[in-house]
Each structure stands twice: as structure tokens, then as C-alpha cells.
Amino acid sequence: MEMETLTSQSTDEIREREARHILQTYKRAPITFVRGQGVRLYDTEGREYLDLLSGIGVASLGHAHPGLTRVIAEQAGTLIHTSNLFYHPYQGQLAERLSRLSGLPRAFFCNSGTEAVEACLKFARRYWHTRGEPRAEFVALENSFHGRTFGALSVTSNEHYRTPFEPLVPGVRFVPANDSKALLAAVSSSTAAIIAEPVQGEGGVRPLTPAFAMAMTEAASRTGALIIADEVQSGLGRTGYPFYAPVLGLHPDLISIGKALGGGVAVGAALVSQKVADGIALGDHGSTYGGNLLACRAALCFLDELDAGGLLGRVSRVGDHLERQLRALAGRHPLIKEVRGSGLMWGLELTTDAAAVVQEALTRGVIVNRTAETVVRLLPALVITETEIDEALGRLDAAFVAVGARG
Ligand SMILES: Cc1ncc(COP(=O)(O)O)c(C=O)c1O
Numbered sequence: 001m002e003m004e005t006l007t008s009q010s011t012d013e014i015r016e017r018e019a020r021h022i023l024q025t026y027k028r029a030p031i032t033f034v035r036g037q038g039v040r041l042y043d044t045e046g047r048e049y050l051d052l053l054s055g056i057g058v059a060s061l062g063h064a065h066p067g068l069t070r071v072i073a074e075q076a077g078t079l080i081h082t083s084n085l086f087y088h089p090y091q092g093q094l095a096e097r098l099s100r101l102s103g104l105p106r107a108f109f110c111n112s113g114t115e116a117v118e119a120c121l122k123f124a125r126r127y128w129h130t131r132g133e134p135r136a137e138f139v140a141l142e143n144s145f146h147g148r149t150f151g152a153l154s155v156t157s158n159e160h161y162r163t164p165f166e167p168l169v170p171g172v173r174f175v176p177a178n179d180s181k182a183l184l185a186a187v188s189s190s191t192a193a194i195i196a197e198p199v200q201g202e203g204g205v206r207p208l209t210p211a212f213a214m215a216m217t218e219a220a221s222r223t224g225a226l227i228i229a230d231e232v233q234s235g236l237g238r239t240g241y242p243f244y245a246p247v248l249g250l251h252p253d254l255i256s257i258g259k260a261l262g263g264g265v266a267v268g269a270a271l272v273s274q275k276v277a278d279g280i281a282l283g284d285h286g287s288t289y290g291g292n293l294l295a296c297r298a299a300l301c302f303l304d305e306l307d308a309g310g311l312l313g314r315v316s317r318v319g320d321h322l323e324r325q326l327r328a329l330a331g332r333h334p335l336i337k338e339v340r341g342s343g344l345m346w347g348l349e350l351t352t353d354a355a356a357v358v359q360e361a362l363t364r365g366v367i368v369n370r371t372a373e374t375v376v377r378l379l380p381a382l383v384i385t386e387t388e389i390d391e392a393l394g395r396l397d398a399a400f401v402a403v404g405a406r407g
């Protein structure tokens with residue numbers, strides 16, 4: 001059968017085919033996007049949407065970014081993949097750039113956030129194994145989300161994700177986020193590492209407090225436990241900073257990254273300190289695709305934009321504007337209980353389930369999403385302008401009016 005072009009199929013046809021052949025793990029909105037430009041997406045009917053979610057924080061340079069498009073096309077026409085059996089020119093360059101950004105000298109490349117977390121957990125265990133004092137335990141936070149593979153799922157707190165797949169990796173203790181006393185009590189000389197998202201993303205855009213970060217540092221220095229910062233969502237400029245951990249005064253031994261790094265090309269990484277790297281031996285971990293030429297070129301392009309292109313500075317400025325507009329929105333709509341976030345990562349905590357607002361926003365051509373049930377989350381592309389924010393928030397305001405009118 002000849003492949004049908006995207007636009008020749010209706011959303012109904014696409015849905016019917018998926019219903020027959022796609023493993024049903026996702027609840028999709030009945031919209032088919034076929035094209036994007038900057039922060040705008042277009043569906044099969046030619047309708048335009050303002051994308052305040054960027055594919056859950058992935059399309060960091062916006063859609064169809066000219067520089068990224070050129071780099072991907074050029075690399076695809078030259079060499080996409082050779083495996084990690086050989087050298088190529090870009091993996092070392094990318095690792096060097098990430099090292100400069102994070103202060104952690106070494107990188108392991110993979111293809112997603114969950115794999116980055118998985119690598120961090122394994123490297124933490126390996127560190128203690130190499131020292132001849134094996135430690136199996138991890139301390140993680142309630143409300144956390146680290147991914148869906150077994151290791152990452154084991155440090156993810158949500159019972160709904162965990163229960164059907166138990167038993168998970170043993171030895172994980174959960175403590176409430178920002179409860180320093182509970183953390184200090186849970187971390188012991190059996191703890192291999194403490195893992196935390198500096199801003200809990202899926203958990204409702206909840207930044208950790210500097211006081212809690214201080215308790216993490218104290219617990220780690222008292223017991224030797226390593227610190228893993230999961231910056232898959234909060235890292236790489238999203239909050240207006242290269243990473244959010246240092247903003248809290250936290251200096252992790254390992255950082256997991258993904259999402260924004262490839263601007264849509266699948267790439268993740270575990271960034272590790274020299275102390276941890278010293279415990280890793282040849283063959284300890286690997287990935288067939290990890291850090292191939294295409295992924296590294298895309299990531300290098302993203303990092304070029306982030307620093308040389310001035311994107312990081314822009315995120316702070318535009319993020320301040322977004323924050324002001326969101327607080328004004330909250331002032332107009334009693335449905336909004338709290339506004340949380342930093343840079344271009346924001347959550348609106350509602351007094352009710354966020355589903356209705358997300359749906360009303362969608363019908364008005366704005367893409368946001370619901371997380372932690374009552375939170376409307378915004379993760380726009382880092383290139384969004386103040387004018388685009390104003391246009392999108394005008395539509396979001398109308399969505400809140402519609403939901404508010406229903407009572
Ligand atoms: C903090 C954090 N860690 C890990 C992951 C998992 O990333 P992926 O879906 O790319 O495996 C996510 C995804 O939302 C995340 O937000």
C-alpha cells in the first residue's frame with residue numbers, strides 16, 4: 001500500500017487506523033497537526049494554534065526553526081549514525097559544551113529522559129560498588145516523575161504509574177518534597193543517592209525550596225550519598241537558567257537531561273562528576289543510538305542558540321513578562337489558586353480539575369496541558385516573544401471566562 005500523505009487523511013481516518021493498530025497507552029485530543037512554524041501549529045483543517053507546550057518542553061527552538069532544520073538536513077545527507085563502536089566529531093564537542101554549562105566534566109549520551117535517569121541510577125550504584133561498599137538504596141521525593149522504565153519508575157512516586165508493574169527496583173524511600181526533617185531522617189549510610197527534580201514538573205510545577213536543597217546537601221555530606229538532579233524538564237534554559245539546581249544552592253554529582261536538548265530530535269544525557277566517572281569501567285553501560293551524529297548536531301545547534309544566540313537571556317526577560325501576565329490572569333480569575341514557576345516553565349494551580357480549561361483553551365487555539373490533575377502547565381518554546389505571549393494569554397483568558405461562567 002502506498003503511504004498516504006498526511007494531509008490526504010482526515011482525523012477520523014487517522015483515529016480509526018490508530019484504534020486498530022496502535023497500542024492504546026495514550027489519550028489523544030482529536031486533532032492532527034501537520035505543520036508548525038515558530039510557536040504556531042497547524043492542523044489538517046488549516047486551523048492555527050499557539051503552542052504553549054512545545055511538545056512537553058521538547059521543541060525548544062520552536063517548530064521548523066531554520067537553523068535546526070538546516071543542520072538536521074545537512075547531517076542527514078552526510079552521515080546519521082555509526083554506533084558507539086567508532087568516533088565521530090560531535091559527541092566530544094557536545095560533552096564539552098554541556099560540561100561548561102553544568103560544571104560536571106563527563107557525559108553519557110542516550111535518547112530520552114527516562115534513559116538519562118536510568119543511567120544516573122546505575123552510575124550511582126556503580127560508584128558505591130567500585131568503592132567496595134555497595135549501596136542499593138535511593139531516596140526520592142513524593143510527587144516526583146522520573147520516567148517509565150523500571151529504574152526511573154521505581155523513583156517515581158505516582159501509584160497509578162507504579163502499581164501495575166510491581167515489583168519495582170527495591171530500596172527506594174519517598175519523602176515529602178520540601179520536608180527537610182523527613183529527608184534527613186531517610187538518608188543513611190545505605191543511601192546510594194538522593195534523586196530530585198529541582199522543579200517538579202509532572203508533579204505540578206513545584207520548585208524545591210533552597211532550605212530543602214540545603215538539607216539535601218547536608219544529608220549527602222553526612223552520609224556520602226550522591227545527589228542526582230533530574231533536570232530533564234527544568235534544565236537547559238527552561239527556567240531562565242542553564243540548570244535550576246544551582247539556583248537552589250544545590251551542586252549535584254549527577255544531572256539527567258533530555259527534552260529541550262535536541263529541539264525535537266531524541267537525545268538525552270547523564271552528566272556526571274569526575275568522582276562518579278572514576279568508578280565507571282569500559283562496558284558498564286551503553287546505547288546503540290546514544291549520541292549519534294544527527295542527535296549531537298541537533299543538540300549543538302540548540303546550545304549555540306542558547307548561549308551564543310542569546311536565548312538564555314531572552315528566556316529570563318520574556319519569562320518575567322509571562323509571569324506578570326499570568327499573575328494578572330490569576331487576579332481576574334478566582335479559579336486560579338496559585339501561580340508557580342520560573343522563566344518559561346509555569347503552572348497554574350486551580351481550585352478544580354484543570355481538564356475543562358485545557359479543553360476550552362484548545363477550542364480557542366491555545367495548547368497547554370493538565371498535570372497533577374489541578375494544574376494547567378505552560379512550557380512554551382524558548383523563542384516565544386512577548387507579543388505571542390500576549391496573544392496566547394488573551395485566548396487563555398477567554399478559556400477561563402468560559403469555564404468560570406459554567407460555575
Ligand atoms: C523530570 C523528568 N524526568 C524524566 C522524564 C522522562 O523523560 P522521557 O519521557 O523523555 O523518557 C520526564 C518526562 O516528562 C521528566 O519530566
